[in-house]
Amino acid sequence: MKLVTLGTGSPLPDPNRAGPATLVRVAGRDFLFDCGRGVLMRLAASWTGPVQIEQVLLTHLHSDHVTDFNDLVTMRWVMSPVENPLPVSGPPGTAAFADRTLAMLSDDIGYRLAHHDDLNWRPACSVTEVSTGVDDGVVLDDGVARIWAAPTDHAPVQPTVGYRVEAEGRSIVIAGDTVPCEGLDRLCRGADVYVQTTLRRSLIEAIPAPRLQDILGYHSSISDAAATAARAGVGTLVMTHMIPAPAPGTEAQWIAEAQAVFTGEIVLATDLWGREM
Numbered sequence: 350m351k352l353v354t355l356g357t358g359s360p361l362p363d364p365n366r367a368g369p370a371t372l373v374r375v376a377g378r379d380f381l382f383d384c385g386r387g388v389l390m391r392l393a394a395s396w397t398g399p400v401q402i403e404q405v406l407l408t409h410l411h412s413d414h415v416t417d418f419n420d421l422v423t424m425r426w427v428m429s430p431v432e433n434p435l436p437v438s439g440p441p442g443t444a445a446f447a448d449r450t451l452a453m454l455s456d457d458i459g460y461r462l463a464h465h466d467d468l469n470w471r472p473a474c475s476v477t478e479v480s481t482g483v484d485d486g487v488v489l490d491d492g493v494a495r496i497w498a499a500p501t502d503h504a505p506v507q508p509t510v511g512y513r514v515e516a517e518g519r520s521i522v523i524a525g526d527t528v529p530c531e532g533l534d535r536l537c538r539g540a541d542v543y544v545q546t547t548l549r550r551s552l553i554e555a556i557p558a559p560r561l562q563d564i565l566g567y568h569s570s571i572s573d574a575a576a577t578a579a580r581a582g583v584g585t586l587v588m589t590h591m592i593p594a595p596a597p598g599t600e601a602q603w604i605a606e607a608q609a610v611f612t613g614e615i616v617l618a619t620d621l622w623g624r625e626m
């Protein structure tokens with residue numbers, strides 16, 4: 350397996366961090382988790398692209414996690430030599446979201462169908478909405494890889510899920526935006542790598558903007574993420590989607606804050622950071 354943090358930014362535009370997106374490659378197959386700003390550029394840098402993606406798995410429908418979904422749909426369509434519907438998994442609401450995306454693209458779809466004689470099919474998504482109840486939903490289980498989802502807690506945004514990929518005796522958790530919760534603990538139990546969107550509470554609390562204070566309640570802080578990692582006995586905590594993006598030179602402070610709670614390996618991800626495992 351290979352893990353690549355394609356985009357490690359948050360909604361706040363950053364010159365060096367694309368929006369949230371993570372790639373997991375299993376036996377040559379590429380699974381894309383979320384589709385944030387610039388995802389196709391980061392996939393290109395990872396020597397893959399929209400045509401090859403095996404499946405897109407959305408953690409939730411917040412704009413920063415899906416803003417370039419439409420780019421993925423369009424470029425998969427126009428770059429594929431034959432019909433190539435995009436498999437998509439996500440929480441309930443994902444099918445309607447995909448339908449609305451295709452509706453938004455209807456002008457462009459019309460232009461390209463009229464222009465290219467050899468393009469005579471429309472873009473399509475095949476959507477599977479995963480369980481967000483007390484039961485965990487299996488997204489894929491084909492003997493080589495197993496991917497399952499569990500509900501997370503990003504309230505008031507609902508529903509949201511995290512994913513666990515298991516293959517070749519290893520496991521990776523893509524948690525998405527969530528505070529610590531039972532579903533997250535189930536996903537993380539004994540995982541080799543746990544990828545968590547993280548905020549640094551002290552920095553956010555110091556900015557007197559009510560809209561920023563609102564985000565404190567629905568993201569894992571550094572110590573929250575570290576506590577989840579410690580409780581679950583994971584091997585490596587990967588912090589991503591940092592809010593705010595660490596100022597150059599402050600990375601060690603983020604790591605130290607996590608080390609106070611979790612004694613395993615800690616990674617503060619940058620775009621295109623990768624781990625073969």
Ligand SMILES: [Zn+2]
Pocket residue numbers: 409411503506526
């Ligand atoms: Zn979110």
